[in-house]
Amino acid sequence: MAEPYDIIIAGGGPVGAALALGLRDSGHSVALLEARPRGAGLDDARTIALSWGSRLILERLGVWPALAQATAIQRITVSQQHGFGRVELSAREAGVPALGFVATYTALQRALTAALERSAVQVMAGCAARAVSGDRDGAMVSVDCGDVQRQFAARLLAVADGGANLNLTHIKTCDYRQAALVCDVATDEAHQNRAFERFTPEGPLALLPTARGWSLVWTTAPDRARELAGLDDAEFCGRLHAAFGATLGSFRAHGRRQVFPLVLKYATRSVAPRTVLIGNAAQTLHPVAGQGFNLGLRDAWELAHAIMEHGASDPGSSALLDAYFSQRRFDRTATILFTDSLIRLFSKDIPLFNPVRGGGLAALGGIPPAKNFLVRRMLFGARG
Numbered sequence: 001m002a003e004p005y006d007i008i009i010a011g012g013g014p015v016g017a018a019l020a021l022g023l024r025d026s027g028h029s030v031a032l033l034e035a036r037p038r039g040a041g042l043d044d045a046r047t048i049a050l051s052w053g054s055r056l057i058l059e060r061l062g063v064w065p066a067l068a069q070a071t072a073i074q075r076i077t078v079s080q081q082h083g084f085g086r087v088e089l090s091a092r093e094a095g096v097p098a099l100g101f102v103a104t105y106t107a108l109q110r111a112l113t114a115a116l117e118r119s120a121v122q123v124m125a126g127c128a129a130r131a132v133s134g135d136r137d138g139a140m141v142s143v144d145c146g147d148v149q150r151q152f153a154a155r156l157l158a159v160a161d162g163g164a165n166l167n168l169t170h171i172k173t174c175d176y177r178q179a180a181l182v183c184d185v186a187t188d189e190a191h192q193n194r195a196f197e198r199f200t201p202e203g204p205l206a207l208l209p210t211a212r213g214w215s216l217v218w219t220t221a222p223d224r225a226r227e228l229a230g231l232d233d234a235e236f237c238g239r240l241h242a243a244f245g246a247t248l249g250s251f252r253a254h255g256r257r258q259v260f261p262l263v264l265k266y267a268t269r270s271v272a273p274r275t276v277l278i279g280n281a282a283q284t285l286h287p288v289a290g291q292g293f294n295l296g297l298r299d300a301w302e303l304a305h306a307i308m309e310h311g312a313s314d315p316g317s318s319a320l321l322d323a324y325f326s327q328r329r330f331d332r333t334a335t336i337l338f339t340d341s342l343i344r345l346f347s348k349d350i351p352l353f354n355p356v357r358g359g360g361l362a363a364l365g366g367i368p369p370a371k372n373f374l375v376r377r378m379l380f381g382a383r384g
Contacts, residue, residue, distance in 0.1 A: 002153040005031045007307075007315055008141055010129040011161030012036070014048075014105075015279030015296040017112035019158055021061045022304025024119040028315055031122045031152070033143060038125035046182055046258070047215040048108055049073070049195075049208055049290030050101045052091075053380040057301045058111075066111035070101035071209045074193040080346060081200040081243070087371065094375045100290070102195075102208045102215060132157060132166045134274035136318070156274060156316030158303065159281040160296075168272050174264040176343060178203050179225035180287055183257040185240065186213030188249025197289065198244060199346035204288045205243055212254060216240070217287055222261065229257040262286055266336055270299075270328070271321040278303060283332060285339045289378060295335045298381050302328060334382035 007023060009016045012034025020032045050058070050070065058064045076099060079086035091099045116123055124145065131142040139157040143150045159168065191209035198205045203219030218228070218240070228236060237251040244251075266283040270276060279296030286292075306324045307315045314320070 002140060002151040004153045005029045006154065007031070007156045007158065008033065008139070008152055008154040010141070010157065010159045011279070011281065012113075012123065012125075013161045013279070014108050014112055014293065015300050016158070016160030017109070017116055018057070018061060018297055019160060019278065019300035019304055020121045020123075021063070021112065021115055021119065022301060023307060024116075024121055026304075026308055026315075027312055028307070029122075030120075031124060031154075032116070033127045033129055033141075034123060034125045035128040036125065046105045047102050047208060047210060048105055048293050050103060050108075051290075051294045051379045052096045052098060052100055054294045054297050055098075055101055057297055060301075061112075061115065063111040063115045066114060067101070067103050067107060069107070069211065070103040071191075071211055072098040072193050073100045073102065073195045073209060074098060076195045076197065078197045079199070081198055081205075081245075089371065089375050089378075093368070094372065094379065096379065098193075099195075099375070099379065102210055129157075129159070129166065132159075132168060132275065134272060136273060139274040139316070154274070154316070155314055156276065156307075159275065159277050160279045160300070161281060168275055168277060169267045169269055171265055171267055174340070176203075176262045176264065176286060177221065178219050178262040178286075178343075179222040180260045180262055181216070181218040181220065181225045181228055181257055182260065183216050184210065184212055184214065184254040185216050185237070186252045186254060189247075196244075196247075199342075200243060203343070204346065206287070206290075207244070207248075208290075213252075218243070219262065219287070222259075225259045229259050264336070264340060266332075269325065270332070271325045273318070274316040276303060276321055276324065283336060285336065286343050288339050288342050291335050291339050291378070295332065295381065298331060299328060331382040334377070338377070 006028035007030045009020050009032045012032050016032060020030055023030050074091045076089040077086060091097060127143050127145040129141050130144050133140045139154045141152040141157055143152060191214060193209055195209060196207040202221060206217040208215040228239060233253040237253055240251045264286060267277050270282040278299035282299060303324055306320060310320055
């Protein structure tokens with residue numbers, strides 16, 4: 001006998017947890033499936049760049065006070081290695097208190113989990129969806145909970161993490177043949193709430209300000225990323241200094257280094273009968289410009305808002321899901337194209353392109369309306 005719920009959310013990461021929080025006062029019965037066992041520690045060294053728009057969403061969800069230690073980003077410098085042209089983005093020019101914030105993945109997850117524990121949402125730890133079927137009457141979800149398999153029935157299934165093995169919709173994939181090396185570093189010069197995005201022929205190199213110094217996201221070829229991860233601290237910092245330049249002085253390494261493959265994946269249609277994909281299940285983006293999580297959080301917020309607006313009516317009706325898909329289409333498409341275009345334009349070692357790219361950056365920096373248009377899209381999405 002299937003256990004009935006109005007809404008089941010598969011994936012207890014930040015996007016799934018945010019959706020669950022957004023639905024806590026909806027009047028619907030909500031269950032959140034989290035594959036990690038209850039109390040399992042998080043072993044993730046990544047940081048997350050939260051846009052100002054994401055900060056507003058997290059504030060509305062009641063979790064922002066728990067992230068008070070997040071580091072504000074007041075300025076962003078975008079440039080290309082060994083080339084002219086740069087653009088400076090600032091919170092003051094954008095008319096916002098901060099362009100964004102940098103928080104650890106672990107801190108964000110803990111803040112969301114603590115808020116869920118104070119809600120009526122039923123969190124099922126150690127449970128992962130293995131098979132899904134949906135039609136106009138409802139969704140059926142087969143779930144592995146340790147050694148026990150359970151069956152759930154829902155009027156709506158929201159898949160927030162993974163989902164590729166569930167064969168819910170067609171997924172397009174583009175392998176960038178790049179990897180991101182992620183770690184913490186410190187420099188002679190303090191960050192002063194600045195962030196840097198420097199494009200190199202191998203990929204973008206980003207430095208995000210943190211309480212300990214900087215969070216580094218260094219995009220390069222997979223073999224080179226693995227090589228860099230295995231170097232001793234002195235050699236690694238020397239290579240980083242050569243790639244980034246002397247702007248901040250010498251580098252010092254902190255903690256371990258992690259390497260992640262970079263692949264663009266996105267669902268051509270993020271809704272199916274009684275089913276909706278959000279966050280990483282709907283799209284996985286290149287980390288350039290830090291748009292992936294912010295796009296997923298907007299997915300969760302707008303889906304929760306659409307369901308809340310419908311009140312006690314069917315949360316998985318085709319009318320609601322089609323309206324949500326239409327509403328999210330422009331933001332999703334524009335953000336995917338934006339990040340993908342940046343990589344294709346700036347990650348090619350073609351000498352003749354350098355003056356063109358430099359001229360583009362210089363022109364963007366010298367045309368305030370164009371720069372402000374770009375900043376607002378980065379802060380609030382394509383509809384910002």
